[in-house]
Amino acid sequence: MPNLESLTYPLLVVLAVIIIGWFALGTQFNVRKGDRVLKWLHEGMPLIGEKTTMHWMGSSVLQLKIAKGKAPYRSSENLFVFEPRDVLFLWALSRMQGRRDLIIFRGTLNASPSFELEIFDPKGWTTQSTKRHVETKNWSLAELSSQPDLRAYYSGNGGAQAVASLTALAIRSGARLMRLSIHRDVPNVEAHWYMPNLDQVSARDLYSSLREIGDQAIRG
Numbered sequence: 001m002p003n004l005e006s007l008t009y010p011l012l013v014v015l016a017v018i019i020i021g022w023f024a025l026g027t028q029f030n031v032r033k034g035d036r037v038l039k040w041l042h043e044g045m046p047l048i049g050e051k052t053t054m055h056w057m058g059s060s061v062l063q064l065k066i067a068k069g070k071a072p073y074r075s076s077e078n079l080f081v082f083e084p085r086d087v088l089f090l091w092a093l094s095r096m097q098g099r100r101d102l103i104i105f106r107g108t109l110n111a112s113p114s115f116e117l118e119i120f121d122p123k124g125w126t127t128q129s130t131k132r133h134v135e136t137k138n139w140s141l142a143e144l145s146s147q148p149d150l151r152a153y154y155s156g157n158g159g160a161q162a163v164a165s166l167t168a169l170a171i172r173s174g175a176r177l178m179r180l181s182i183h184r185d186v187p188n189v190e191a192h193w194y195m196p197n198l199d200q201v202s203a204r205d206l207y208s209s210l211r212e213i214g215d216q217a218i219r220g
Helices: 004-041 087-094 128-136 158-173 202-220
Strands: 054-055 061-066 072-081 102-109 113-119 140-142 149-155 177-182 189-194
Touching: 004 054, 004 061, 004 087, 004 102, 087 102, 102 128, 102 202, 113 128, 113 158, 128 149, 149 158, 158 177, 189 202
Parallel strands: none
Antiparallel strands: 054 061, 061 072, 072 102, 102 189, 113 149, 113 177, 140 149, 177 189
């Protein structure tokens, strides 16, 4: 029977090789996916602003900032949040919790909206506390019969009328919506989408929808 103590060191070496190898492969996968996203954005992001600054936050978040945007946006932040594939155990846990690659847009408008709203998927991994949060504000519930998986709450003049049209704009591109928020405080517009198939969904369609969302938020 083999001595357990004699097996400890080889097992630790094997475990270290697996962890380091997984880290390298996971990091490389996310970086390559980030490169694909950047190419995909070429026909879409110029609708929001021309000059961007890019920053990798670890190996799981690609951040693109636009300091001087195009109307209706004064500035924006675009985050492409990838699954933490570089850490095996964290990736497995996050998958079980429903985490998937995500697009997050945060924009500051040239004028504050006259209403506020939250449209969200209550099962989304970034929206777990959203329902509780809006309920503490005593916002009104809106019906979304065409999108039964989404919930919508609003407050202020024009909110009730805006819910259906803004929902339609947010899902028009084909990317699956997780959350759309309109607020008087900055960021005035925040949108979360599950990362779509980049070969099937157009970045131009997505950012065109964001421009129209911003325009409607300002018009009220």
